[in-house]
Amino acid sequence: xxxxTFQQATVAAIAEEMRRDPDVFIMGEDIGKFGGPLHSCxxxxxxxGAEGRVIxxxxxxxxxxxxGVGAAMxxxxxxxxxxxLEFLGLVVHQFGLDGGAMHYYSxxxxxxxxxxxxxxxxxxxxxxxxxxxxxxxxxxxxxxxAPSNPADAKGLMKAAIRDDNPVFxxxxxxxxxxxxxxxxxxxxxxxxxxxxxxxxxxxxxxxATALMVxxxxxxxxxxxxDGIDVEVLDLRSLVxxxxxxxxTSVRRTGRLVVACEAIKRGGSANExxxxxxxxxxxxxxxxxxxxxxxxxxxxxxRELEKLYLPDHDDIADAxxxxxxx
Amino acid sequence: MPRDNQTLLxxxxxxxxxxxxDGAIAEIxxxxxxxxxxxxxxxxxxxxxxxxxxxxxxxxxxxxxxxGRGADLRKLLAGLLGKATSYNRGRYxxxxxxxxxxxxxxxxxxALGPPLAYATGAALAIKLDGRxxxxxxxxxDGTSSRGDCHEAMNxxxxxxxPVVFVCQNNQIAISxxxxxxxxxxxxxxxxxxxxxxxxxxxxxxxxAVHDTxxxxxxxxxxxxxxxxxxxxxxxxAGHFVSDTVEDRPPEEIERxxxxxxxxxxxxxxxxxxxxxxxxxxxxxxxxxAEVAAxxxxxxxxxxxxxxxxxxxRVFA
Ligand SMILES: Cc1ncc(C[n+]2csc(CCOP(=O)(O)OP(=O)(O)O)c2C)c(N)n1
Numbered sequence: 001x002x003x004x005t006f007q008q009a010t011v012a013a014i015a016e017e018m019r020r021d022p023d024v025f026i027m028g029e030d031i032g033k034f035g036g037p038l039h040s041c042x043x044x045x046x047x048x049g050a051e052g053r054v055i056x057x058x059x060x061x062x063x064x065x066x067x068g069v070g071a072a073m074x075x076x077x078x079x080x081x082x083x084x085l086e087f088l089g090l091v092v093h094q095f096g097l098d099g100g101a102m103h104y105y106s107x108x109x110x111x112x113x114x115x116x117x118x119x120x121x122x123x124x125x126x127x128x129x130x131x132x133x134x135x136x137x138x139x140x141x142x143x144x145x146a147p148s149n150p151a152d153a154k155g156l157m158k159a160a161i162r163d164d165n166p167v168f169x170x171x172x173x174x175x176x177x178x179x180x181x182x183x184x185x186x187x188x189x190x191x192x193x194x195x196x197x198x199x200x201x202x203x204x205x206x207x208a209t210a211l212m213v214x215x216x217x218x219x220x221x222x223x224x225x226d227g228i229d230v231e232v233l234d235l236r237s238l239v240x241x242x243x244x245x246x247x248t249s250v251r252r253t254g255r256l257v258v259a260c261e262a263i264k265r266g267g268s269a270n271e272x273x274x275x276x277x278x279x280x281x282x283x284x285x286x287x288x289x290x291x292x293x294x295x296x297x298x299x300x301x302r303e304l305e306k307l308y309l310p311d312h313d314d315i316a317d318a319x320x321x322x323x324x325x
Numbered sequence: 326m327p328r329d330n331q332t333l334l335x336x337x338x339x340x341x342x343x344x345x346x347d348g349a350i351a352e353i354x355x356x357x358x359x360x361x362x363x364x365x366x367x368x369x370x371x372x373x374x375x376x377x378x379x380x381x382x383x384x385x386x387x388x389x390x391x392x393g394r395g396a397d398l399r400k401l402l403a404g405l406l407g408k409a410t411s412y413n414r415g416r417y418x419x420x421x422x423x424x425x426x427x428x429x430x431x432x433x434x435x436a437l438g439p440p441l442a443y444a445t446g447a448a449l450a451i452k453l454d455g456r457x458x459x460x461x462x463x464x465x466d467g468t469s470s471r472g473d474c475h476e477a478m479n480x481x482x483x484x485x486x487p488v489v490f491v492c493q494n495n496q497i498a499i500s501x502x503x504x505x506x507x508x509x510x511x512x513x514x515x516x517x518x519x520x521x522x523x524x525x526x527x528x529x530x531x532x533a534v535h536d537t538x539x540x541x542x543x544x545x546x547x548x549x550x551x552x553x554x555x556x557x558x559x560x561x562a563g564h565f566v567s568d569t570v571e572d573r574p575p576e577e578i579e580r581x582x583x584x585x586x587x588x589x590x591x592x593x594x595x596x597x598x599x600x601x602x603x604x605x606x607x608x609x610x611x612x613x614a615e616v617a618a619x620x621x622x623x624x625x626x627x628x629x630x631x632x633x634x635x636x637x638r639v640f641a
Contacts, residue, residue, distance in 0.1 A: 033572060034500030058470035058506040059437065059498060086435045126356060127418075128435045294636045301407030301415035301629050308634065 003180040007039055009150035010117075010171060012183070013157035014041075014079060018048055021077060024161055027055035027064055028081030038119060038176055040081055061087050065116060066094035069166075072114040073102070077161060084128040085120035085170065088135065099166040100141030113164045115157075121211055121261060122298065122309045123174030129298045129305075131261040134268040136168055137238060143192055144238040144268075146170040148213035150181045152236055155190030163192060172210040193240035197249070201231035204255035204319050207246060207272050209235050212259040212291075218312035223319055230319060238268050246272060247280050254285035257318045259310060264292035286325035289318040328532075330599050332373070334608070336531050337594060339368035340587050341609050343389045345616040350405060350420075353620075355567035357420065358385045362529070362561035365586035366493045368393070369534025370463055370556075377458035378542075379451070381430040381444035383465050383493045384421040384437070390463075391423035398615060400424075402623035415629035437464070438471030441490075445477045448486035448551075459487040459545040461538070467498020469512050478519040478553065487545035489538060490553045494528060495560035500572060513555035521551045528558030529586040532593075558586070 004012065018024045025048075031041040032054055045054045057064040061082065068078040082091065095116055102110040122129045136144045143165055147153040153171070160167040198213055199220050206216040213234045220230035233249050235241060250256050256276050260269035269290050276288060291310045299308055343364045350357045360367065367386035371393035374380065382390035391401055396412070404411035404419025412424035422431025430443045444462035451458045468474060469492055481488040492512045496503045509515060516523025524541075526533045534556050541552035559581035563569060571578075594600050 030499040030501055032500075034570060037499070056501055056505065058501070059467045060470045060472065062472050084435060090436060090438075130434070294634070296634065296636060296639050297417075299416050299634060300418045301633075303628055304407070304415060304631075304634050307631055 001182050001184060004150050004154075004183045005177050005180050006147070006150045006153050006171065006175045007042070007177055008180075009154040009183045010157050011040070011042055011044065013154040014161070015044060015047060017158055017161040018044070018053060023075065024077045024079065025053040025055065026079040026081060027057050027068070029057055029059055029083055031081050032056040036081060037083055038125065038173065040083075040117070040119065040171070061090040062094060065091035068114045068116070069094055069099045069112055072099075072112045073110055077113045079115045079117060079161065082116050082118040085118040085132055086128045086130045088118070088132050091116070092135065092139070095166055095168070096136060096139035096142050100139050102141075103165065104141060111164045112166050115160045115167045115169050117169040117171060119171045119173050119176065121172040121174050122305055123172065123176070125173045126302075129173075133168070133170055133238065134262040134266055137268050137271060141165065143167040143240065144170070145192060145236065146172070146209040146238060147236060148175065148198070148208075148210050148234050151183045151188075152190060152196070152234070154183050155188045156192065156236060158187065158189045159192050162189065167192070170210065174211045175214070190236070192237045193242055194236065195242035195245035196234045196236055197231060197245075198234045199230065199232040201229040201253070203229040203253055204257060204322055205231045205233055205246075205249040205253045206257045206259060206315065206319065207233045207235060208259040209238065210261065212261055212310070212315075215310065215312045216259050216315050219315035219319065222312065222316050226320070228319060228323055235272075238271070241271065241275075243275055243279070246275060250276050250280050251283045254283055255322045256284070256288045257291060257315065257322055258288070259291040259315050261309065262292065263295045264290055265295045267292050286322045289322050291315050291318045333594060333599050336368050336372050336535060337590060337605070338608055338612065339372055339389060339393055340364040340531060340590065341612045342392055342616070343367060343386070344587060345613045346388055349616050349620050351566045354405060355565070357566045358564065359562035359566060360385050362581060362585065363493060363495055363558045364389075365531035365590070366491070366528045366534055366556045366558050369531045370461065370491050370538050372535060373539060374461065375458060376428065377456060379428045379430065379444065379447035379458070379460045381440040381447075381460070381462045382423065383463040383468070384432055385465065385495075386463070386493060387421055387423055387429075387431060388419070391419070391427060391429060394423075394427040394429065396424055396427050398619040399622045402619050403626050406623055406626075407629065408623060408626040409629040409633065410623070410626040414633045416633060416635070437468040438473030441471075441473050441477035445481050445486060445488055448481060448488045449484065452484075452486055457546045459489060459542050461489045461491065461542070463491045463493055465498060466492060466494040466496060466503040466512060467501065467506055469515075470506050478515070478521070478551065481551040482519045482521045485548070485550040487548070488551040489541040489545055490551060491538060492553070492555045494555055494557045496557070497560050497573075499564045500570070511555055513553060516553040519553070521553055523553045523555065525555045525557065528556030529584050529589060531586060531590050
């Protein structure tokens with residue numbers, strides 16, 4: 001066991017997988033000797049640089065993600081560090097539309113085992129905050145992972161690297177250096193598509209990912225004083241989604257709140273809501289509530305940013321509303 | 326190229342203002358992307374434009390472009406602090422995105438590259454209107470590797486659009502030296518491939534920058550199409566203020582510090598008898614006082630209220 005930050009655990013997973021499988025390599029901007037912005041690749045250059053497996057690229061996102069797809073088609077297992085999720089729009093064609101379709105359209109002859117990782121989210125780094133992960137839910141053939149703590153980050157990154165499909169791995173900047181937690185030494189692979197109950201409760205299910213898990217847990221603590229017993233379900237991966245875990249929890253509590261950092265319209269929260277509306281409508285004892293930012297670009301002033309991003313109070317309010325209904 | 330003393334002093338003033346702003350902002354903002362040593366490129370490029378010209382500045386130097394076009398310093402600094410008195414009332418940062426009312430195209434997300442296309446589109450609109458205005462697109466050596474950059478240059482040339490492309494080549498992108506990120510020897514060498522003139526110039530010589538940009542602008546106004554200028558300078562500072570990782574040889578940094586563009590230009594102005602040291606000192610003081618006053622005002626300015634979030638203001 002070691003106490004690690006989200007960043008350290010993620011890099012540890014990459015280093016362990018690079019040791020284990022010589023086909024794994026990593027590329028992106030400023031990830032070599034510099035160690036990656038916010039230390040996203042710290043130490044990898046020292047260990048694997050001489051083997052040519054840590055590759056600094058020019059600022060050419062579409063092409064280096066496309067090159068990742070091309071190398072994956074040849075049997076390599078590239079990890080591409082996109083730096084920020086804000087650049088998703090520059091690469092969604094190569095990664096998603098083509099990369100996600102290749103296995104299906106080739107009738108299983110082509111595999112694209114690659115990971116694109118990106119930092120995002122409202123946090124101490126005042127900028128590049130956009131959370132666009134929901135776009136990817138509407139692209140067939142790609143997986144989307146959004147861990148909420150260091151141990152999950154490690155286990156999920158390992159699973160992502162071992163997966164034979166294009167996987168998008170989200171690294172929230174508000175969690176990145178936000179404290180150390182126990183992380184196991186062993187292989188500790190966490191299969192994609194397994195949700196995790198971060199707090200068990202009986203009255204209401206709050207489904208969340210990444211930073212919203214932390215905020216949901218804080219909301220749950222406050223609600224305990226009001227006598228409301230909240231279950232916090234961390235999806236961990238949006239695609240594949242652990243539908244069974246969501247349904248099991250909601251069938252038990254009869255109430256659902258979904259918290260999401262992507263804007264409300266078209267956000268991934270809606271996928272959870274639709275699932276429950278279709279499959280567990282009869283088990284609901286109250287209308288569903290969503291907690292998500294309004295449909296505006298992330299504003300700059302910190303006070304506006306606070307208004308924009310749901311916090312524990314917003315989640316607690318939604319829970320109270322659902323309980324009162 | 327003939328130039329009057331007023332132009333020379335205006336260029337000096339814009340360089341001095343850039344330096345003063347850089348110092349003042351570095352004190353309050355750890356994420357500020359400083360431009361010590363790059364003042365000649367931005368002052369030389371952004372001085373002498375007409376109001377109808379459209380500018381898409383490189384983010385590093387965007388404030389200088391706004392000042393050069395007449396934007397209000399206090400409002401710009403308020404924009405850095407997200408204050409209600411800024412040009413967009415605190416919705417967006419002013420350090421990478423200038424006010425559009427001055428015909429400035431900024432970064433509307435953090436992605437480098439797309440503004441080159443917007444500048445090309447501005448030139449297209451100018452051409453469709455039959456105006457003799459131009460678009461000026463400035464970008465870093467790192468940004469020159471973006472597909473947007475290559476595609477914008479090719480399209481501008483193919484459609485014979487009035488664009489002047491200027492690479493603010495500080496020879497590094499975060500940690501990646503231009504020698505690793507840019508395949509040819511010089512960014513200017515790429516011009517051949519796009520079928521436009523390419524000029525490699527000393528980016529620490531403000532007159533070389535100004536003259537070359539003005540020459541390219543004149544060509545574009547005549548309807549003869551785009552040009553590419555590679556203004557080679559050096560990022561003396563870190564990538565941003567609190568970025569202390571430094572892998573470049575200290576001698577290299579010192580060598581470029583010794584070629585400080587402001588010091589070089591001061592020497593030139595005094596030698597040519599344009600102005601003496603005492604009067605230059607007065608300009609420096611006046612500029613510093615202006616920045617200090619604007620900063621004090623901006624700091625005291627009110628924060629935006631919840632109404633600025635403007636949930637019903639996304640669509641036009
Ligand atoms: C499309 C895109 N990729 C990556 C980044 C992250 N980034 C911010 S500044 C920077 C370096 C840019 O280098 P250059 O164009 O040479 O400008 P400089 O910072 O040297 O002024 C990078 C890679 C970005 N903002 N946009």
